[in-house]
Amino acid sequence: MIGWVSLTKLFGSRILLTLAGGTALLIMADLAEVSRQLAEQDNPLRTIVEVYGNLLPSLTLQALPVGVLLGVLLAITDLVRSRELLAWRAAGAGAAHLAAPALVISFVLSGVGLFVADQMAPLGVKRATDIQMRELGRMRSAWSPFHREHRWVVARDGGLYNVETITDGGRHLEGLTRYEYADGRLTAVTYVDEMEHDGKEWEPVSTTSWRFDPHDTGRIFVDTEPLRIPEKPSHFSGVDAHPEALTGSALQDAIALRKAQGQPALPFEMEARTRWTMPLMGLALAVLALGLGLVKRPPATHVEAAAVAIGIAFIAWTLLAICRALGLAGMISPTLAAFLPVVLPAAVGVLLLWERR
Numbered sequence: 001m002i003g004w005v006s007l008t009k010l011f012g013s014r015i016l017l018t019l020a021g022g023t024a025l026l027i028m029a030d031l032a033e034v035s036r037q038l039a040e041q042d043n044p045l046r047t048i049v050e051v052y053g054n055l056l057p058s059l060t061l062q063a064l065p066v067g068v069l070l071g072v073l074l075a076i077t078d079l080v081r082s083r084e085l086l087a088w089r090a091a092g093a094g095a096a097h098l099a100a101p102a103l104v105i106s107f108v109l110s111g112v113g114l115f116v117a118d119q120m121a122p123l124g125v126k127r128a129t130d131i132q133m134r135e136l137g138r139m140r141s142a143w144s145p146f147h148r149e150h151r152w153v154v155a156r157d158g159g160l161y162n163v164e165t166i167t168d169g170g171r172h173l174e175g176l177t178r179y180e181y182a183d184g185r186l187t188a189v190t191y192v193d194e195m196e197h198d199g200k201e202w203e204p205v206s207t208t209s210w211r212f213d214p215h216d217t218g219r220i221f222v223d224t225e226p227l228r229i230p231e232k233p234s235h236f237s238g239v240d241a242h243p244e245a246l247t248g249s250a251l252q253d254a255i256a257l258r259k260a261q262g263q264p265a266l267p268f269e270m271e272a273r274t275r276w277t278m279p280l281m282g283l284a285l286a287v288l289a290l291g292l293g294l295v296k297r298p299p300a301t302h303v304e305a306a307a308v309a310i311g312i313a314f315i316a317w318t319l320l321a322i323c324r325a326l327g328l329a330g331m332i333s334p335t336l337a338a339f340l341p342v343v344l345p346a347a348v349g350v351l352l353l354w355e356r357r
Contacts, residue, residue, distance in 0.1 A: 007101040010078060015071030015105055022063030022070075027052050030059075034132075047131070054128040058121040064113055065281040066313045069289050072102050073305035076293035080300060099290045099353060106286035113279030118248035126245035153236055155229070163236065170233030171197040178227065187212055190227050197233045204228065243271035251275075266334070270327050273338035277320065280339075284346035285316065291352025316345060 031038075031048070038044040052059075079098075153161040155178070164175025173195045180188040190209040195202055204226035213219035246254060251272045258265040292298075292308070299305035320341040327337025 004101060007098065008105070011072065011075045011102040012105050014075040014078070015068055015102075015109070018071040018074065019060065019063055019067030019109075022067045023056070023060045026059045026063055027055075030055075050131050051128050054124040054131070057116045057124050058128075061113055061117055061121055061278045064109065064278060065285050065316065066309065068106050068109065068282040069285040069312060070306065070309040072106075072286050072289040073293055073299055073309055074302060075102070076289075077299045077302055077305045080298050096353075098294060102286055102290055103283075106283045110279045110283040113282060114276060117275045117279055122245050122247050122250075129245065153231075156231060156235075161229075161231075161236075166236050168233075170236035171199075173236060176227075178229070185212075192227055195227070195229075202229060243268045246271075248272070248275070266328065266330060269334045270324070270337065273334040274324060274327070277338050277341060280342045281316065281320075281345075284342045284349070285312065287349030287353070288312065288345040289349070291349035295352040295355055312345075316341060319344065 030052075038047060041047050153163065155161055157180075159181060160179040162177040162179070163173050166173055174193070176192045176195055178188075178190040178192075179186060180190075188209060188211045190207050192205055192207045195205060197203070206224055207227045209223050209225065209227075211221040211223070213221075243251060243254070246268075251268055255265045255268045255272065258268065289309075289312075299308055323332070323337040323340050326332045327334050332340075
C-alpha cells in the first residue's frame, strides 16, 4: 500500500509544479500587455525584474487555486496510470488515506497564502504600481476605474472636493476638483493636477477654474488663479485610493475612518473580506478535486485532468465574479461575497468524500 511519504512527495511535487507554471503564465500574460512600453526602455530587464519581483506574491496568490486543483488531479492521474490507485482500493483503505497528504499540503499553502495576502502582496502591488507609473506610464490595479470611486470630501464652507488620490497622510493630493455653491447653485469648478502641503500651508499651484454667472447660466468665466484651501491635510484622511495596496491593519483603519467621516467604505470592506478568498479557494478546490478524483471517475490522462481543471476553474471564477459584483453593489454582504465561492466547492467535495468514507 502506498505510504504517506510517497503520497506527500507525489501531491507536493505536482502542486508546486502547477503553481509555478500558473504564476509564470500570469507573468507572461501581463508582460504581453506592456511589451511596447518595455521596448522603449533603456534597461527593460531591470524594469521587468523590479515590477514582477514585487508582483510575485500577488500573482502567486492568483495562481494558487488553479495550481492546487490541477496538481491534485494530475497526482491522481499518475496513481491511476501506475495502477497504484487500484492497489490502494483493493487493500480496502478509505479515501481519507489518500486525501490526507493533499489536504495537509493545501492547508499549509492556504495558511501561507493568508499571510501573503494580508502583508506581502499589498506592499508588492503598491511598489509595482509606483514603478509602472514611473517607468511605463501604466496604472496597474485590480480596482478598475469602475470599482475605484473618487473621494468626496465636504469643504468647511459647504463646497465639495473630489480627489482621485490621497497619500502621505493627506499632504499629497492628486486630481483634486473643487465645487463651489451659492444658494443651492453651482457657481465654480476648479481643477488641480496635484497639491502638496509643506507642513505649514498648501503650496500654490496653477489651476483651471470655471466660474458661472448665477443669473445667466450661459456666461462662463475661466481663470488660472492659484487655488488656496483652508483645510488641513488631516481633513482629507490620507487613505490610499487603492484598497488592494493596503495591508490588513491599514484596511481596518481605513474602514473605521471612512465610516466615521460618513464616506462609503464598501470597496474597502470588500477588499478586506475577499483578500481571504484566493488562499482559501486553494483548499476548497483541493477538497473538490479529491472528491471527484477518488469517488467519481478519476481522470485517465493528464490532458483529461487539465480539461477537468479548466472546467472547474471556469465555474469557480464565474461564481467568484458574480459574488464580487453583488458585494460591490451592496446586494449581499462582503462576508458572504468572500466566502460563498469557497464554501460551495468545499461542500461538494466533502459530500463526495463522505460517500467513500
